[in-house]
Amino acid sequence: MKFKPEILRQQNYMVAMANKCLLPPRLRLPFVGEVVYWTRSLRHNIYFLLFWGPWAPFENPWHLRENYRKPNMRHELSKQLARHVLWLALANLVFAPLVFIWQILYAFFNYAEVIKREPGSLGVRNWSLYGRLYLRHFNELDHELNARLNRAHRPATKYLSAFSSPMATVFARSFAFMCGAVLAVLLLLTVYDEDVLSVEHVLTMMTLLGASVAVCRALIPDETMAWCPETLLANVLAHTHYLPSGWKNQAHTTRVRSEFQQLFQIRVVGVLEELLSPLITPYLLWRHIYPRTLDFVDFYRNFTVSVVGVGDVCSFAQMDVRKHGNPDWQGGYTSVAAAPNQYTQAEDGKTELSLMHFKLTNPSWHPPPEAQQFVEAVERESSLIMPHSEGELYTNADLTDSSIRGDAYRLEGPLNSNIENMSLSTLYLHDRHYRQAGSRYRRPAEETTPLLRSN
Known part of the structure; x- marks a missing residue:
């Protein structure tokens, strides 16, 4: 089987830009800190600017304009792209009132x-648009991404449930009690006399009270369960496959929780972001996209390759472990080590994990020799972490061919062989990266349970 990057040409560019922090824009808000803002409205504007528009770098769906390949044209192209950004920001500003009204109606x-029907549905968490972009592999189809994130939904919910604020819990209990008491009285009155429902605003009050009780209950932790944030985050990692190095052994901290909430946000937060998007998008285009037009021009020139019969594609989508790999993630598995160039390296092991994912989901695909060597080595090493029983992974057996010993991990839900192998490979690669990167992300063993503990 030959993989066809033209199917996901634009998505691969966007995943690569997100991986190199070109997109999405980041805002620093008072009392909140840095937040990532990525909505459908802003995404459509970026696609129009970079792919769909008449002056976009791509003159058609498969071919980059020749001027973008010339280094001596980079400043001129940057100025042209900057003018297009300003015009697009102005157009968004002019039509902002109409779009804002449309967003409210929608x-x-x-x-x-x-x-x-479900008053508490707005309090349910789901993967944000930014989370779906950050967690997506190169060359990963939509249904594969959806299936993977659906498997991660339950452990992600459990992980965030491990955090609780005493003040928020007290407030939620008190408010839920008051709302529940009023709602109970109204329900009893409707049972006694159904004409109560005909009283003005009674039905609206009952709906709002029910929604308030549902939201408050979501804020109250389950006191009958003892949670281990490190293990819960490892369960999430087994399906999402990405964990920033700064989160290692920090799963119990509020900083990691806040950053993870940007990937796995409450639905009402996403609704509010979409409502405000017509007002915020012009500012983001002017303040965050406009100053970085030269970076976009350089990105297209440096990371675009021509493939015969396919056209121009993002070079990251080739999953070349020599050009875009990271030595800390490879561990000497390839015959030609990745060049230690931070600019060309994919962050967070994106190249290595994407390569493993694509190979496991497409077993008949034959990668280049150095990539094949890497895949076989990871499969051989991670296969030593064998499933003990359905839903549980144990690594306490003697590992004669590896320096790795680990602890027990529970993977939520039934797993087929490819999903299980990818989960094992993910845990293995992350642990190896942490050990290769040094001790700055590790703490003494007695302080926390590591993902995979070395002898």
């Missing part, structure tokens, strides 16, 4: 029936 008609 949200009302889209969520009114859902709230009536």
